[in-house]
Amino acid sequence: MKLVIENLSKTYPGNIQALVNINIEVDQGLFGILGPNGAGKSTLMRTIATLQEPDIGSIHLDDINVLTEKTKVRKILGYLPQEFGVYPNLTANNMLNHIAVLKGVTIRGERKELVDALLHKVNLWTYKNKNMGTFSNGMKQRFGIAQALIGDPTLIIVDEPTAGLDPAERNRFLNLLSELGENVIVILSTHIVDDVKELCSRMAIISEGRLLYIGSPGHAISELNGKVWSRFVEKSELPEFRLSMNILFEKLIAGKQGIHVLSDEKPGPEFWQVQAGLEDVYFAHLLRAGEQTSQLMN
Secondary structure, three states, X not given: OEEEEEEEEEEEOOOEEEEEEEEEEEEOEEEEEEOOOOOOHHHHHHHHOOOOOOXXXXXXXXXXXXXXXXXXXXXXXXXXXXXXXOOOOOEHHHHHHHHHHHOOOOOHHHHHHHHHHHHHHOOOHHHOOXXXXXXXXXXXXXXXXXXXXXXXXXXXXEEOOOOOOOHHHHHHHHHHHHHHOOXXXXXEEEOOHHHHHHHOOEEEEXXXXXXXXXXXXXXXXXXXXXXXXXXXXXXXXXXXXXXXXXEEEEEEEOOEEEEEEEOOOOOOOOOEEOOOOXXXXXXXXXXXXXXXXXXXXX
C-alpha cells in the first residue's frame, strides 16, 4: 500500500496559499507531518480524506484515484479530525453502535462483536455505558480512534491528535497509534515535535503551505550534527542575540534562559556544542524558510 501525492496546490480566497506544489510518498507505517499552526497541515489532511478539492495536483492510494474515486477511498479510510465532536448524552457504546450502522455494519451480532472489540482495543470498555459528556479529552480521542477503525481501514489519518492531552493520556494514545502503524498507513499531522520523534520512521515538514523537508528523522538530525550550540543568557541580552545569530529556539532550563543557535562554527566563547535533536531540525527548516521568504520580499 502506497499513498502518492503529486503537485498538490490549494489557494483560498484572498490569495491565501494553503498548499504549494506538495509532493509526498507514504508507505505502510507511521508518517509524520510537522508544521506550525496555519502551515496547511489540516488542508492537506482534509484533501487526502476526500473532504475538499485541491486546485491542481493528484493523489493516488495504490491504483485508487483519491480525488475522483471518493467512495472507494472512504470505504478504506479511518479519519480523526482535529475537532472531533461527540454527543454528550450518548454512551460510548451507543454512539459507536450508531456510527457502525452508518458505516454499513447492519447485522446486530456482527456489530456487537465489532463494537466490543474496539472498546477493548482503545481501553474504554470500563466506561462503555457512561455518557460521553463525562469523558476526558484523552478518552474522547481514544473513542475517535475507535470510530476511525470501523471497517478495517488501510489508511488512517489523525490530525493534531495529542493537543490538549495530559502526559498519561498522550502516552496511551501514542502507544495505540504505534500499534496501528504496524499494519496500515497512518498519517499523523501535528505541531508537536515529540509526537513525530517518538513514533515516525519518516516525516515531512511544511510551513506556509510549502514542503520544507521529507525523509527520516534520524537523517535530518544527522545533517545538523556539529552545527548546534547552546549557552545561557540574560533576558536583557536576548534582543542582541536574536539580531546577530540564528537562534533555533529559546528555553528556560532550571530557571535559566537557554538558547540553541545554528552555526557552522562556535559562535562565541561561552557556547558549547550540543547533540542536535528533532526540535532543532524543525526550527532550522522554519528558520531557513523564513530567510528565503525575506530575501524574496526584499
